[in-house]
Amino acid sequence: MMGIIQPKKIIAFGLIQNKKTRQTPLTRLLLIFICAFISINALALTKPTVIPEVTSHSKSTLGKKQEARVQTTHITRKEIAESPVVNLSELLRQEQSIVRITNNSTNTSQPVLSIRGFGDNAVANTLILVDGFPLTNPSLLPPNFNSIALSDIERVDILQGSEGSLWGGQAVGGVVNIITRHPEKQIIELTAGLGSFNKNYFSAFVGNKFHHGVFFKLYGFTDQTNHYRQHNRQTDNNIAAQAGMDYARGTIYLNVQTYHDSFQFPGPLTQAQFEANPRQGTNFKNVYYLDTHVYQLFNKHEINEHWILETRLSHHDIHGDGFTFFPFDSHEWMNSVRPRFIGSVRNNKIIFGYDGFNSRYHLINTKTEVSASAQQNNLYAQTIVPIFSQLDLTLGGRLAWQYNRALQISKQYVINTDRALVTEQGLSFHPNQEWQFFLRRDGNFRFPKATEAVWTPARTNVLQPQTGVSYEAGTIWTTARQTAQLSVYQLQLHNEIAFDPTQTPSQPFGSYQNFDHTRRVGVTVTESYHVTPKLLLDTQLNYVDARFASGPYSGNMIPAVPAVNGNVGLSYEFMPRWKTRLDTLYTGSRYASEDEANVGKKQPGYWLNSVAIQYMLKPVNVSFEVINVFNQRYSTYNLYNPVSKTVNYNPGAGRSYLLTAKLNLD
Secondary structure, X not given: OOOOOXXXXXXXXXXXXXXXXXXXXXXXXXXXXXXXXXXXXXXXXXXXXXXXXXXXXOOOHHHHHHHHOOOEEEEOHHHHHHOOOOOHHHXXXXXXXXXXXXXXXXXXXXXXXXOOOOXXXXXXXXXXXXXXXXXXOXXXXXXXXXXXXXXXXXXXXXXXXXXXXXXXXXXXXXXXXXXXXXXXXXXXXXXXXXXXXXXXXXXXXXXEEOHHHEEEEEEEEEEEEOOOOOOOOEEEEEEEEEEEEEEOOEEEEEEEEEEEEEEEOOOOEOHHHHHHOOOOOOOOOOEEEEEEEEEEEEEEEEOOOOEEEEEEEEEEEEEEEEEOOOEEEEXXXXXXXXXXXXXXXXXXXXXXXXXXEEEEEEEEEXXXXXXXXXXXEEEEEEEEEEEEOOEEEEEEEEEEEEEEEEEOOOOOEEEEEEEEEEEEEEEEEOOOOOEEEEEEEXXXXXXXXXXXXXXXXXXXXXXXXXXXXXXXXXXXXXXXXXXXXXXXXXXXXXXXXXEEOOOOOOOOOOEEEEOOEEEEEEEEEEEEEEEEOOEEEEEEEEEEEEEEOOOOOOOOEOOOOOOEEEEEEEEEEEEOOEEEEEEEEEEOOXXXXXXXXXXXXXXXXXXXXXXXXXXXXXXXEEEEEXXXXXXXXXXXXXXXXXXXXXXXXXXXOOOEEEEEEEEEOO
């Protein structure tokens, strides 16, 4: 489930606890930040600045070995800097079909990423990391994806397949790992964008590194748009700061970020309304406001020449209020502690660590009041053993347990403990510089989110943890002119958690349930080929057969999952300093969300095309882009109503234009 604005799914806006209990963990965490920062800075002043060989920003041997064991797609700093878009979701939408972006509310700050065949529950089955910090929320509220500045991203790594052993909960379909820039010199980047539907975007990014290794980054943006439909105005304001120091045996930094989002929801359309006028709104009251605050501390310390300790501490909280069919107020927060050791013993690469989370959620509206709290612990380890120079064996495992306490709408507290144990086994064969082959098995899991824990079906007090296993095989072929990847996989899940829209007097908004077994079998092919030094072709094709494997819907297709999706991109430098980019994205047919019985009509597939022309004369990059060139009419989200046997539509935007100017003074 995503940030859906429908009566039966209003719980997506649930967020955390009262102000009184919120102050203590935040105060303690800030004290830890301050003490650690002062201590490391004092040490740094007496020593020269030397960055350890293994860093979070380098392509170390260990990092290459980890990537060789799974299909990985990179978006480089050069590609990001030359892109005509202004935020991360637009970048992925343009360049990647491996990551399918779904959205049922047209809120561009909260798109949901789906990897390997997930529909409404994709938000809880793809893990997003920013410098190793999970970008997750206690509830099913999607994280603010576009709070990460494009100008601050060094690269994006998309790891397909389960990563439960190494990365933990939610790493079911895959992991999107976003690595930010580490200032080594002065960085200044200004961006301005003007476009259709009264869109205006302005951002500024500044960073530098000084004597004794002290560095900083500052970033802020404002983004406003009326979107395609009536009553659909959105405003996002964000400011972030980082201060840190590289010292003789490592680095330390503190991140602070705050952002405010407001969004109007135009409501879904019937088929007749969609066909008559997809721009119309059906609800002119629904609106919400979100205020988010994030605090993060990172320290990487070289213990000796073989071992490094990375420590991550974080706290984030979200306040929400507004009107979605009736007034609501919500609050959620999460603290995390994530130390891990990275090193080697007799040429065996080893990672082991601990992940601890503490979260709370609270929602109140005129119909109900619910709350939940959870404490989760994880112990994990992974080793990469070279059997011989061209063959590596990967072994890993994770033990996780979660204690949660939920106050359901029955006003009864439900206390439960969930446990999961997953393991990884894999082989990576690299006979030469051009070819890599991998074969792997990895377990995955996710515990029920807060919104799922408080909205369970009648006669069901608790949901079971979702567990599964993924079997994958693939090859990667890399030459000076091209990179081609092929992978095949089977993803089996037990107790998959999904939404049941059935409304009852005791469950007026629907509920969450466990499916018995589900199975996804698929193939992914990617190709990036330099036809000439100035002409680049990149293409991706994904096929997945996603079905219920048991239970009343056995053999049926999982709704909201297209069997086929893909994209083709062509980039051509037709004159010095002039470049054009053509992109075509295809999304295949699929059953509407919640149509588990597959009785409704399949929603048709559609093509989206965009074209951009750019002028690049350093330090200026000016782009003009036309999105949805042929004004394709399509729906980003469809919801099936089993009672009326009708489908609701959330239209995607028609043809639009974007003019962007970037000033880069690196």
